[in-house]
Amino acid sequence: MTGTLGKDLLGLEALTGEQIRLILDTAEPFKEISERAIKKVPALRGSTIVNLFFENSTRTRISFEFAEKRLSADTVNVSASGSSVSKGETLVDTARNLEAMRIDMVVIRHSASGAAKFLADRIQSNVINAGDGTHEHPTQGLLDILTLRDRFGDLKGRRICICGDILHSRVARSNIWGLTKLGAEVAVCGPRSLLPNAIDEFGVRIFDRVEEAIEWAEALNVLRLQFERMTAGYIPSAREYNRVFGITRERLDRAKRDILILHPGPMNRGVEIDSDVADGPHSVILDQVTNGVAIRMAVLYLLAGGKPELAEAAKGGSARGREDKD
């Protein structure tokens, strides 16, 4: 089934600003469901969704699962270990087997860039990319943008800096695409060894020093520093990273204005971000997590063919059945 977003959500690169706004707007009414005592609406009743996680994930997987369950979908979780994947099954065979079971949607997390598209090209089910290698993580980008919009309203002209390991970050790519499409001014800041060499061509501002980024930005999206970057020789140590690039209270105190702090998690406290910043008054890190469920509900609903203008009403009805009733 194909809705206003097309068959799949593979990345924010392929979406228009209008489509992104549509997802954000659709997420708004879904936020309320999670605040109810009975957190369940029948929008996806009868739909079967497979969460196919080839890479470890706690937050994203749970967030998707809650989103699916709160929309009344039937879900199955498959992780790479313990499945036939660990017995050497190829991705294409996994895809064909899922297809043969007539599932409606697949949420895929995979360590290879392009894996979600690979799957989407080969099966008729809707595919949602929950992170493919170092390519994109569109629902994370969307929930970051929703969180920023909650605080800023229109993002046009707002200054947002993404800090840290841009080179290996799918979150960074989705944020850059999404934010620029909504008219925000985007910057990146990190050691040059963790920025793509072609970063100039992304149409973003580049700060070599985090102090400059803090002076410029209205919000910082602080990325997690993977520890394998040290062993691979990209940077010398976590300690020096914190001293040169860490988002610390001290650095933020010198800023002229309050700066909103985002982090996609999981955090390395004391490395890329200090605890008093993460837990401080300008941190919206837990709001991101809350918004993650609403965004994923919106994406699931829209891909299932749900009509955006009926999202409010869908809280009491079924997305997949709705077209017949109209």
Added chain:
Amino acid sequence: MKPICLRGGTLVDPSQRLNEVGDLLIVDGALAETGRAIQPPDDAEVIDCDGLIVSPGFIDVHCHLREPGREDVETIATGARAAAAGGFTSVCAMPNTDPVTDNQAAVGFIVRQAQRAQAARVYPIGAISVGQEGKVLAEFGEMVGAGAIAVSDDGKPVASAHLMRTALEYARTFKIPVIDHCEEPTLSAGGSMNEGIVSAQLGLKGIPAEAEEIMVIRDILLARLTGGHVHLAHMSTKGSVELIRWGKDRGINVTAEACPHHLSLTEERVRGYDTNAKMNPPLRTAKDVEALREAVKDGTIDLVATDHAPHHYDEKEREFADAPNGIVGLETALAVIVTNLVEKGYLSFSDLVDRMSCTPARLFKLPGGSLKRGAAADVTVFDPKARWRVDSSQFASKGRNSPYNGMTLVGRAACTIVAGSVVYRSGIAVPQREAREQINRATS
């Protein structure tokens, strides 16, 4: 062997500055005569070549025929037939077989399999080091004695400058080129496409142009040091072209090849994660393609080679970063060059024949490369204007991994003659000598 008279084609042979309509007569496996209105012997087969180009047979100095080891993806016989179907009369097989072609017995095996195939000639390239491990020199002398025409460690770049130096020195005794795949391995490690804006957007680890160029200049300097002949395989960057030009200007014994894909496609082709756009060196930028085309035109890049690399479709049907490098090229090379270099004004047909036949023959000291009287009767007849849609399922190669599948290209081999025997004719079933021999053996 019946004489063959190729009647009325345009004879194009830059080795003797020939470019005119005429006939070509082949007798006893050798070129007997060129001229107008030749009177062929009564028993001669006359092939009408009106509107076609008759040239010395194409020679590919860089292909992978996978035998021994991966006969499921290509054999010497299927590879040699694919070559013939692409207009190649000779191909040189890289040593990355299993086991590695690093000794005289292994070289001899390839020579024997090639004879049985009776399609294009196949010349083995021996390994530089035992097991392509980059440690101990392989026995160049014995391999040359068994039929090897060059040495290379192929896709395993010679990381050690000392080993490369020694290879260039030692190869001088046998007057063979040392072919290097230029790639600085620590810089390219984990990369699966060109490093640049596309790799950054796709989230794929890139291989910078400098990974190639560092080794290009190293090899050129080592050729200067040793006086050996270094031949640089599949050049892919503008910087490499500039470095080769620098070396040639100084009289250093360096030659180089470029592949049809690097002369026609860019990194943009990787968008969508099509694994048939994955090869090593990777597809680069439009600027690189332009520089390579100019370099093939002005001779800085001496010749065109395919880097024909068949893979099983299962191996390519997977995540981009995990898919193997390489594409098949023997059956599309001519058309890709005609479409991208001749039709766009970089090369004349005479230049094309020079880069695909005369120069490879001269640099690698192989028979062919000329239509002169007495030369080996290795001849390619091709239709310079044929427009055709590439359908990889119809390839004679076992490989289907072509980025050109479905594209319409111009230029196609019509007839391929090796040592006076027709080994390929378009649209007509090739005499399957191998099959016939097998039947004969089975029934006798």
